[in-house]
Amino acid sequence: MEAFISLFSQYNVPAAFLVNIELTLWSALFSTILGVILVMMRISPVSSLRAVAGAYVELFKNLPLTIIMVFMVLGAYAQLKLSFSDTFATNFFWLAVTGLSLYTAAFVCESLRSGINTVPLGQAEASRALGLSFMQSATQIILPQAFRGSVAPLGNTLIALLKNSTVAAAASVATETSSLMSEMIEYRSDVIVPIFLIFAFGYVILIIPIGMLTTYLSNKLAVRR
Amino acid sequence: MLRRAAAAICALACVFAVSACGADDADGKVRIGIKFDQPGLGFKKNGTYVGFDVDVAKYIAKKLGYSEDQIVWKEAPSKQREAMLQNGDVDFIVATYSITDERKKVVSFAGPYFVAGQDLLVRKDETSIKGPEDLNGKRLCSVTGSTSAVTVKEKFANEVQLMEQPGYAECATALFSGIVDAVTTDDIILAGLASASRGRLRVVGKPFTQEYYGVGIKKGDTQLATKINNAIADMIQDGSWKRAIADNTKGTSYTPNAKYNPPEPTEGEK
Amino acid sequence: MASNESAVLFDQPGPKGRKTIRIVNWVAGIVFAIVLVLILMRLHNPPDGENQLSWELWKPALDGEAWTDFYLPGLWATVRATILAVIGAVAFGLVFGIGRLLPSLIIRTVSGAIVEFARAVPVLLLMIFFWRWFAFAGLPSPAYWAVVLALVIYNGSVVAELVRSGVGNLPNGQREASLALGLTRTQSLMQIEVPQAIYAMLPAAVTQLVVVLKDTALGSIIMYTDLLQESRRLGSMYFNILQTLVVAAVVYFIACWLLSRLAEWLPERMQRHTAAPAEPEPVAPIAIMDPSNVNQIAVAKEGVPLGGAQRLYHVHHRGTNASIRHWRQTRYDQGYDETHPESQIKFDKNGRPLRENPFGDLRKEGKPKGDKPKGSK
Numbered sequence: 001m002e003a004f005i006s007l008f009s010q011y012n013v014p015a016a017f018l019v020n021i022e023l024t025l026w027s028a029l030f031s032t033i034l035g036v037i038l039v040m041m042r043i044s045p046v047s048s049l050r051a052v053a054g055a056y057v058e059l060f061k062n063l064p065l066t067i068i069m070v071f072m073v074l075g076a077y078a079q080l081k082l083s084f085s086d087t088f089a090t091n092f093f094w095l096a097v098t099g100l101s102l103y104t105a106a107f108v109c110e111s112l113r114s115g116i117n118t119v120p121l122g123q124a125e126a127s128r129a130l131g132l133s134f135m136q137s138a139t140q141i142i143l144p145q146a147f148r149g150s151v152a153p154l155g156n157t158l159i160a161l162l163k164n165s166t167v168a169a170a171a172s173v174a175t176e177t178s179s180l181m182s183e184m185i186e187y188r189s190d191v192i193v194p195i196f197l198i199f200a201f202g203y204v205i206l207i208i209p210i211g212m213l214t215t216y217l218s219n220k221l222a223v224r225r
Numbered sequence: 226m227l228r229r230a231a232a233a234i235c236a237l238a239c240v241f242a243v244s245a246c247g248a249d250d251a252d253g254k255v256r257i258g259i260k261f262d263q264p265g266l267g268f269k270k271n272g273t274y275v276g277f278d279v280d281v282a283k284y285i286a287k288k289l290g291y292s293e294d295q296i297v298w299k300e301a302p303s304k305q306r307e308a309m310l311q312n313g314d315v316d317f318i319v320a321t322y323s324i325t326d327e328r329k330k331v332v333s334f335a336g337p338y339f340v341a342g343q344d345l346l347v348r349k350d351e352t353s354i355k356g357p358e359d360l361n362g363k364r365l366c367s368v369t370g371s372t373s374a375v376t377v378k379e380k381f382a383n384e385v386q387l388m389e390q391p392g393y394a395e396c397a398t399a400l401f402s403g404i405v406d407a408v409t410t411d412d413i414i415l416a417g418l419a420s421a422s423r424g425r426l427r428v429v430g431k432p433f434t435q436e437y438y439g440v441g442i443k444k445g446d447t448q449l450a451t452k453i454n455n456a457i458a459d460m461i462q463d464g465s466w467k468r469a470i471a472d473n474t475k476g477t478s479y480t481p482n483a484k485y486n487p488p489e490p491t492e493g494e495k
Numbered sequence: 496m497a498s499n500e501s502a503v504l505f506d507q508p509g510p511k512g513r514k515t516i517r518i519v520n521w522v523a524g525i526v527f528a529i530v531l532v533l534i535l536m537r538l539h540n541p542p543d544g545e546n547q548l549s550w551e552l553w554k555p556a557l558d559g560e561a562w563t564d565f566y567l568p569g570l571w572a573t574v575r576a577t578i579l580a581v582i583g584a585v586a587f588g589l590v591f592g593i594g595r596l597l598p599s600l601i602i603r604t605v606s607g608a609i610v611e612f613a614r615a616v617p618v619l620l621l622m623i624f625f626w627r628w629f630a631f632a633g634l635p636s637p638a639y640w641a642v643v644l645a646l647v648i649y650n651g652s653v654v655a656e657l658v659r660s661g662v663g664n665l666p667n668g669q670r671e672a673s674l675a676l677g678l679t680r681t682q683s684l685m686q687i688e689v690p691q692a693i694y695a696m697l698p699a700a701v702t703q704l705v706v707v708l709k710d711t712a713l714g715s716i717i718m719y720t721d722l723l724q725e726s727r728r729l730g731s732m733y734f735n736i737l738q739t740l741v742v743a744a745v746v747y748f749i750a751c752w753l754l755s756r757l758a759e760w761l762p763e764r765m766q767r768h769t770a771a772p773a774e775p776e777p778v779a780p781i782a783i784m785d786p787s788n789v790n791q792i793a794v795a796k797e798g799v800p801l802g803g804a805q806r807l808y809h810v811h812h813r814g815t816n817a818s819i820r821h822w823r824q825t826r827y828d829q830g831y832d833e834t835h836p837e838s839q840i841k842f843d844k845n846g847r848p849l850r851e852n853p854f855g856d857l858r859k860e861g862k863p864k865g866d867k868p869k870g871s872k
Contacts (some may be wrong), residue, residue: 262731268566305630312634395736421734
């Protein structure tokens, strides 16, 4: 017990978790936007859009996140000069957000696609019969129902995103949890197990409510048919 | 059917578990820990290993009575060096291993065989950086978990921006592309990088700390320490020490800090 | 699949629509091509720095020495960790997945707690912890074992969920029959239900293999010399780290892509050994952890006869994480089980059976089949 208290007074653990939560929230926002665009491209009548979206999803689904994060720093920043800020810490934070968003968008797209699978054919047929165009029927009829049908996979994607935010260490974000844990183990190797338990339970505490909320929402929002 | 599958899986697991341990305790071999990932010090090339540390290790092994094909090279990453010595995974370690009091609590050292100093690596055309004091407002790269960047920030330039990368190659790539202005670590490592850069990077050449590189051995083995120290003294005397440095920093104008080099190997003999 | 979905959302376009689509098609194609060309031009001539497309940088990243000294040993390290981790994960998953289904409350609770914990902790934290811990404890090759153990724990928890839902997906009759034969609940679980669940979960386990393979790359953060780490190393010699990383990325992509194809091919072979549905879920690997939309996906996959309205009663509720406790109840409530034809009663709007005697013609059809033993002609 003393070990826990001394660790908490020595290191600012909540601040590290806050960095991960910030990473997660921003990436969730951007990956949702990108994921919706991708899924609309994938169901559109235009074949080149379908091909590009399909290739994007295949590519990012089959690449390790670590390599994407390394590419964000060494490729996007160092070579393509994609820069968000002159301050390194801020810049790497946003590069990590970009990497996480690009990666997660592929999974958001797949989740939404599984949600579209739950929308009955009749809905699309009816909207066509009413004379709605593709954009109208997609944005007003299909996607709203698809969102409600894909709450559960989206929730899982969010959980995976929160866990994946630790990989931001590979993009030089030095203030997040996995970096802090390495640092703490480096200097306090006598209490290595308590250090791990602090971080592990931090994630358990964060993730269990998300899981419960997901289950609740997916039951509440499911379209009754 | 299931039982057969389970048996096959177990057999497979055994194969992988054993191959991972790689127990090669064959007699008459010497196991030496080096770095595998530092050009100029210890690096894999054409299936063998090259670098200053490797040359020193080969020389010591020769003096201890082992031929080159009796050497088993083992990778000794920075964080695992003490554990490898304590477990007896290796006989000794030559891997940019600084002699510190902290480390001497768990392992012993022979040597030192080289005195390195923390220095800066910059682009060839960079003129504004002449020492660590000039780094205010500049961008500095170092590897994750090393204290060298913090030293610069605390002692010399408070307004320097730090970037951490997992390896020196990433730092050097960042230096090439202009997103950082300098890389910091021990000068001999930087010289190795500069040598591999085909003349596009240079070492500033004003080391501002001293790191005594020793040969890590099992704690309390004074006999081995004496033998290794004699070998190092011989190496310095017969000129192969100087040759090894020159060979491995080819293409740069690097010279080791003459005030401390070549060092007197007296460590670990008691 | 894409064409299937898309056909739903728009009519077969007329001449005007086709023209519009053609124009948009070309515009979009050209825009993407321009973006690609711009990126390549930027790489060819970055503001300050060197041409990233020059052969001088690509050659050392591609020649034979690079493969024999770096990529192939790295790939072997990756594959080695992947295979051992998958074997371990299956063992872990079987133990705790079955543990969550056993009658004993204590075993169930403990297994449940372990699985939920293992699912919530990020793999990278597990790896760092085991790595430092093993190093301090003096184990040989701590990085390798840390990678393997971290992956075993996380993916084992996923497999445990697969086992649980695999058992949940079995038709009721399997358990009822074994109980009727006098087996205990545990015997029925171990001898009848779990073996079938394993066949049913194999395709999903192969999909999980992709996740394991991708996650081994985290090992490079703890200095495990896998493919990613080796490619970084190769890049340190010639300062062509971007190029070596591209090669590594291509190797990862090909390996993962091949495994994904394998996961699609397996189900039909596995279906022979099990009464539970063995087809993979029509969603990304991440959805293996999916708590509760499985039944909705199942509904979506149900064919609609003659393209008409949705069925009133659906294929039985599949066991899922969220509501597995109630899956039998739900299935009973829904009153429809594909594997039990007698439950497929059609109702009218007021909830009354459409036919006077719904079981009548079932029995009539059933009889001659029953009389003739299978296999004798």
